[in-house]
Amino acid sequence: MSSTIPMTxxxxxxxxxxxxxxxxxKQVPNTxxxxxxxxxxxLIRDGVESILNPYDSYALEAATRLKDxxxxxxxxxxxxxxxxxxxxxxxxxxxxADAAYLVTDRRFGGSDTLATSYILSQAIRFVQAQxxxxxxxxxxxxxxxxGDTGQVGPQVAELLDxxxxxxxxxxxxxGDELLVVREMDDGTEKLALPLPGLVTFTxxxxxxxxxxxxxxxxxxxxxxxxxxxxxxxGIDRGRIGLKGSPTxxxxxxxxxxxxxxxxxxxxxxxxxxxxxxxxxxxRDLVVNVEGDAP
Amino acid sequence: MTATNDLWVFLETxxxxxxxxxxxxxxxxxxxxxxxxxxxxxxxxxxxxVSAATEAASRYGADLVITIExxxxxxxxxxxxxxxxxxxxxxxxxxxxxxxxxxxxxxxxPRLSARLQTGLTADCTQLDFDVASGVIAWTRPAFGGNLMAxxxxxxxxxxxxxxxxxxxxxxxxxGVRAEVIAENFDLDLSAIxxxxxxxxxxxxxxxxxxxxxxxxxxxxxxxxxxxxxxxxRFAASIGxxxxxxxxxxxxxxxxxxxxxxxxxxxxxxxxxIACGVSGAIQHVAGMSASDTIIxxxxxxxxxxxxxxxxxxxxxxxxxLPILEEELRRLGRP
Numbered sequence: 040m041s042s043t044i045p046m047t048x049x050x051x052x053x054x055x056x057x058x059x060x061x062x063x064x065k066q067v068p069n070t071x072x073x074x075x076x077x078x079x080x081x082l083i084r085d086g087v088e089s090i091l092n093p094y095d096s097y098a099l100e101a102a103t104r105l106k107d108x109x110x111x112x113x114x115x116x117x118x119x120x121x122x123x124x125x126x127x128x129x130x131x132x133x134x135x136a137d138a139a140y141l142v143t144d145r146r147f148g149g150s151d152t153l154a155t156s157y158i159l160s161q162a163i164r165f166v167q168a169q170x171x172x173x174x175x176x177x178x179x180x181x182x183x184x185x186g187d188t189g190q191v192g193p194q195v196a197e198l199l200d201x202x203x204x205x206x207x208x209x210x211x212x213x214g215d216e217l218l219v220v221r222e223m224d225d226g227t228e229k230l231a232l233p234l235p236g237l238v239t240f241t242x243x244x245x246x247x248x249x250x251x252x253x254x255x256x257x258x259x260x261x262x263x264x265x266x267x268x269x270x271x272x273g274i275d276r277g278r279i280g281l282k283g284s285p286t287x288x289x290x291x292x293x294x295x296x297x298x299x300x301x302x303x304x305x306x307x308x309x310x311x312x313x314x315x316x317x318x319x320x321x322r323d324l325v326v327n328v329e330g331d332a333p
Numbered sequence: 334m335t336a337t338n339d340l341w342v343f344l345e346t347x348x349x350x351x352x353x354x355x356x357x358x359x360x361x362x363x364x365x366x367x368x369x370x371x372x373x374x375x376x377x378x379x380x381x382x383v384s385a386a387t388e389a390a391s392r393y394g395a396d397l398v399i400t401i402e403x404x405x406x407x408x409x410x411x412x413x414x415x416x417x418x419x420x421x422x423x424x425x426x427x428x429x430x431x432x433x434x435x436x437x438x439x440x441x442x443p444r445l446s447a448r449l450q451t452g453l454t455a456d457c458t459q460l461d462f463d464v465a466s467g468v469i470a471w472t473r474p475a476f477g478g479n480l481m482a483x484x485x486x487x488x489x490x491x492x493x494x495x496x497x498x499x500x501x502x503x504x505x506x507x508g509v510r511a512e513v514i515a516e517n518f519d520l521d522l523s524a525i526x527x528x529x530x531x532x533x534x535x536x537x538x539x540x541x542x543x544x545x546x547x548x549x550x551x552x553x554x555x556x557x558x559x560x561x562x563x564x565x566r567f568a569a570s571i572g573x574x575x576x577x578x579x580x581x582x583x584x585x586x587x588x589x590x591x592x593x594x595x596x597x598x599x600x601x602x603x604x605x606i607a608c609g610v611s612g613a614i615q616h617v618a619g620m621s622a623s624d625t626i627i628x629x630x631x632x633x634x635x636x637x638x639x640x641x642x643x644x645x646x647x648x649x650x651x652x653l654p655i656l657e658e659e660l661r662r663l664g665r666p
Contacts, residue, residue, distance in 0.1 A: 068476075070476050070477040070479065070595065070614070070615070070618075093596060094596075151452065152443070152453065152455075153446060153447060153450070153451075153452060153453070156447060184476075184477060184595060184596075185475065185476055186475055187455070187456060187474070187475055187476075187477070188443075188455040188456070189439050189443070189455055189456075190442075190443035190446070190453060190455055191443075192443070193411070193440060193441075193442075193443035193444040193447070194443045194444070194446065194447035196444065197415075197443075197444050197447035197448050198447055202411070202412065202526035202527050203411055203440070203444065203527075204527060205411075205436075205439065205440040206436055206439075206440070216528075218530065222436065222589075222590070223436050223437075223532075224435055224436045224437075224541065224543065225534055225541060226532065226533050226534040226590075227532075227533045228529060228530075228531065228532045228533070229529075229530040229531045229532075229533075230527045230528065230529055230530060231527065231528040231529075231530050232526075232527050233526050233527075236526070236527075241596075242589060242592075242596045242597070243589075244585075244589060284452070285450075285451055285452030285486050285488065285489040286452035286453070286454060286484050286485065286486045287484065287485050287486075287487065288482050288483070288484055289463070289470060289483045289484060289485050290482070290483045291475075291480055291481065291482045291483075292480070292481050292483075293479070293480060293481070294474070294478065294480075294481050294621075300626075300641050300642035300643050300644065301642070301643050301644070302638065302643075302644045302645070302646065303643070303644070303645050304646065308645070308647045308651060308652065308655075309655055311645050311647065312645065312647075312652055312655040312656050312659060313655075313659055315627070315643060315645055315656065316656055316659035316660050316662075316663055317659075317663065318643065319604075319627075319660065320660065320663045320664070322625075324603070324604045324625055325547070325571045325604065325660055
C-alpha cells in the first residue's frame with residue numbers, strides 16, 4: 040500500500056473517522072437466459088439480460104447491514120467492464136452505495152483473472168490516493184456466475200497485501216476487527232479479520248434488499264468516476280489485457296447434451312419402482328442397503 | 334535450484350492429518366500428465382502431522398513427497414499455507430501445480446497464483462496434455478455449465494489449476510515407496526493476520542456433497558422439512574448424502590450447505606437421485622457431471638427428465654418408501 044495514504048483508524052463506535060468500505064461488483068449475463076450459437080460455439084450476448092452478479096449483491100447487502108448499525112460508514116462500489124456496466128453501479132447506489140467507480144478501457148479487454156485482479160488492485164490504489172484515505176474493508180462476491188472462477192477476490196487481496204476471508208456468510212464489527220462466519224465444506228468457522236482486509240461472500244440466507252424509491256431517483260443523478268488505463272500511472276502495460284494474461288483460452292465448446300433416458304411408466308407405480316430398484320441393484324448403482332451392510 | 338518438469342499435487346489434509354480424497358484422486362491424472370512433460374509426480378503435504386498423508390501419497394503413486402510439518406498448520410489459514418507453499422515452489426520450481434477445488438483449495442490457489450504471478454485455471458473437470466505446446470490443457474465449465482473452455486498457461490510457471498473433487502478416480506494403490514523430503518520452513522507467525530475464533534462442524538451428518546458417492550436431492554416437490562425427513566431417511570438407507578435445490582433451501586426447509594447448483598455446490602457423484610426437483614438450468618449446472626442421474630417427479634414435463642438416465646413419473650412420497658423397501662428386499666441374499 041502506498042505510503043502517501045493516511046492510515047485512518049476505524050472507529051466502529053461511530054466516533055472519529057468513519058469506516059470506508061469498497062464493494063467490487065461485476066455485471067454478468069443472466070445465465071438462465073444464455074444461448075449458444077451452434078455454428079460458432081460462442082455465447083449469444085445480444086438480447087441477454089445483464090444483471091448484478093448475485094454473489095456481489097450478497098457482498099453489498101453485507102456492507103449495507105454494517106451501515107444499518109453504523110450510519111457513518113461510507114460504501115463505495117467499483118466495477119471493471121464496458122461503459123454500459125454503469126447500470127449495475129447505479130443499481131448499487133440505489134441501494135446503499137455513496138460513491139461509484141467504473142474502470143473501463145479497451146486496453147483492459149481480454150484480461151484473464153490475474154490481469155483483471157492486477158488492474159483492479161491498481162484502480163483501488165488510485166482511488167485511495169485520490170481520496171486520501173484507505174478502504175478499511177473490501178467486499179466482493181466469492182465468484183461471478185459467468186466465469187465461475189472465484190479468483191479475483193483472493194488475487195486482489197494478495198496484490199494489495201491484505202488478509203482475506205473467502206466464502207463469508209455473515210459479518211459483524213467487533214472492536215478493530217471484523218468477525219466473519221466462513222462457510223467450509225463440512226461446517227463453518229468464525230474468523231477475526233484485522234482491518235484493512237478483504238472478504239468474499241457466498242450465498243447467505245438473505246437476498247439484497249430492494250432499492251427505495253427515493254434513493255433510486257437520487258442514484259440517477261449521482262456521479263460515476265470513470266478510470267482508464269491512462270489514469271493508472273505506473274501500471275505495468277505488460278500485465279494487462281490479452282497480452283498481459285498468463286492464461287489463454289485455447290477453445291470453447293458446448294458440452295454434449297445428455298439425452299433423456301429410460302422412464303419407467305408401468306402401472307401400478309409399484310411395478311415401475313420395482314423395475315427401477317432391480318436396475319439399481321443389477322448395475323451395482325446401489326450396493327449397501329442399510330441393514331445388509333457387512 | 335533450476336526449474337524442473339515436475340508436476341505437483343497439493344494434498345490437503347483433514348484436521349487429523351489424513352488426506353482429503355481429492356488430493357489422492359489427482360495423483361492419478363497427475364501420473365499420466367507428469368510423464369509426457371518429463372517430470373516426477375510430487376505430492377506436497379503441509380500439516381501439523383504429515384505421516385498419514387505422506388504414507389497415502391506414496392501408496393497412490395507419488396514419486397516424491399515433500400512435507401512441511403508444524404503446529405501452525407493444524408487448522409487451515411490462507412497465509413500460513415500460502416507462505417509455506419510459496420517457499421516450496423520457489424525452491425523446487427515445479428512445472429505444474431494441482432490443487433483440489435475444495436473450499437480451502439479455492440481460497441489458497443488464487444492467492445498463490447497472484448503471489449507467484451502465474452496463471453490459474455479454476456475448477457477443472459478435465460485434464461489433458463497438449464502435445465503441440467507441451468503444456469497442460471485445463472478444461473473447465475463456465476456460464477453455469479453452458480460452455481466448456483480449455484485453457485493453456487504456456488509461458489508462466491508453475492501452470493496452476495484447481496480440480497473438482499470426485500472427477501477423477503484414485504488409482505490402484507501400489508507397493509513402491511516414494512522418496513520423502515522433510516523440509517524445514519521457518520514460518521513467520523506474524524504473517525498470519527486472520528485469527529480462528531471458532532470452528533463449527535455441521536452437527537448432523539457431515540454434508541460432504543462434493544465427495545459423495547450417492548446424493549439424494551430434494552426439491553420444491555418435497556414440500557417442507559417433514560418431506561426432507563423422508564428424503565434423509567431414504568438417503569441414509571442407501572449410504573447417500575442429502576442434497577437440496579435452491580427452492581428448497583430458500584423455503585427454509587434445509588440449510589444452504591446442502592444446496593446443489595449454481596449458487597450451491599457442484600457435484601459429480603456416481604449416482605444422483607433427484608426427488609421433486611424441476612431441473613432448472615442453475616441446478617443442472619451443479620449436477621450434470623454425475624455418472625448416473627435418476628429423477629422422481631410428479632410432473633412428466635419436468636426438465637429434469639431430459640437429463641436423467643432413469644426416471645419415474647410419480648409422487649416421491651409414494652415412490653421413496655417403496656423404493657427403499659424394494660432395495661432392501663433385493664439386497665438380501
